[in-house]
Amino acid sequence: MKLLNIDGMIVTNEANINYIVGVKAEGTFLLTDKDNVFITDARYIEEVNNTITIDDEINVMDVANMPENDYLTFFANCNRVGIEENSITYSKYQKYIRLFRIKEAVETNNLIEKQRMLKDNEEINNIKKACEITDNCFSHLLKFIKTGMTEKQIALEIYKFFMENGADGLAFDTIVTSGENTSKPHAMPTDRTIKNGDAIVIDFGAKYKGYSSDMTRTIFVGNVENEIKELYNFILACQKRATSKIKDNADGKDIAESLEKEFNCRHYSLMHALGHGVGLDVHEMPILSYRTSYILKENMVVTNEPGIYIPGKVGIRIEDTILVKKLESETLTKSDKNLIII
């Protein structure tokens, strides 16, 4: 806050609030040098009060009972108040400026998101546990998946496994695509049944104590054409080379660029970012992309997920969740990446 020369801040990003308050609850968090207030509504107040401690020094207010005067006084001594321009809606921005009589609103350029990039031990352990549940689920799926099943049945089994094995839930909507559907990187599971000769892309992750894992494996049913096998092994080699470059002080842009060059040699191209940060949100800062520079730092957790998609034919993506370390990264999702035929 000193760097931005602000003396107060309005926090509206839900994951940032979760990070500060320790509860996933709708509301707005206000802070100044003197005071911290979390304005929420009646649905969450009991839970929030059960979670925060006296040391947190957070006052919890019900938005329905908030005295008009509290709005007027809260930022009264602040000259510059930070806002989260990437989460606050235009209407809320205007409302808050008016309600709090804010003299000068200052964009904070992902101030808290940047802090969240660097994980402490407890956060890393939660992500490790989420990755472990995901790995165990993948082992289970290799025995579970049979021809005749639908993509939806596989997605349901993943949810079931997570819930029965200690996860809070899904980190994101599970992607299970098969056959010709695999070329759509973000399609939802359908009633298409698994057939011999199919590729299956499974992109899934668990939540554990609020923290996410994110892993993709592409497996094959019965048999695989030589051409596809060769493509798979090419992507796998690219993914491994990218992983070996993920370490403290590396630039995500350089890593994505060199992978893009490898893809270009074969007339393919990265269709989406190479990776992203993982934490309370499954997609958070930094981004690993040839469009933007991000210097990786020890204790960041990022994905590495190159994929090639040939419409109407096949899509292959291989993704791990990776802990950035000083000399060598640590891959937290440990499931086998060699070509698997079930």
Place this chain on the structure above:
Amino acid sequence: MKLLNIDGMIVTNEANINYIVGVKAEGTFLLTDKDNVFITDARYIEEVNNTITIDDEINVMDVANMPENDYLTFFANCNRVGIEENSITYSKYQKYIRLFRIKEAVETNNLIEKQRMLKDNEEINNIKKACEITDNCFSHLLKFIKTGMTEKQIALEIYKFFMENGADGLAFDTIVTSGENTSKPHAMPTDRTIKNGDAIVIDFGAKYKGYSSDMTRTIFVGNVENEIKELYNFILACQKRATSKIKDNADGKDIAESLEKEFNCRHYSLMHALGHGVGLDVHEMPILSYRTSYILKENMVVTNEPGIYIPGKVGIRIEDTILVKKLESETLTKSDKNLIII
């Protein structure tokens, strides 16, 4: 658009885009009198192109390949361009104003959300189907739930039932609270096990072809104290009276106010809104609350969900999804509301 005197619009609300394009995909929809463009990214383009037809007159663009000049020309002949102030973030608002060289940005005050309030036959049928799956799931739960099970296990069974019985998925994160947890209206399922004498609040809904259902039932295990039984029957009577008032031209505010008066007579108060619209979003316009006036119209679909919460003791909520009709509303969730002891 004529009423607002705008000649172009930038649509950023995800459900509004789903309503117009027919696909759930991230992106921005632009329209003028002459042109419709959906700017999305590579993850969604194949699916969007498979869904829209030539009659939709929608150009689909990949944000990564969008020529600079397209931004400059799109709204070039527009004087006033509508924005969705309740969904666009402050940073996107600024970016779009700059990129498109917008002369005057106009708040559109939920223009599309208001259209979405009135459902056509296809939409109503989808919601009816979502409600039917939810009712069938409740019948199943009455046989399924046993003491010793956890709240999480019940929530998992709901998801499983939905997925195995034709739903696309959950309309929202299922709420299953039991015993003392029932007093938290919005708590997530925990590992608490169901005990004899517990109340269980189950608030759940399915998605069917993108449309939602929303129902809450409070049931009891083994036995129920007379005091709680009496409270349940009081809430049920209030809920039924409110339902009888839900019809064309009724004001949601009046309905909520008269229920609040009934609650006040017993020294209780409505802790959250009495109800909300249901459709592509599970929470959409209108709101039934004593804070705001909304005139109900034929073919709106709304919930009616009064609840009383006594911290540390018990919470009871009874909720239906209701189709507003000319003379009498039609309750679409048909599960038994009489006090059930399992």
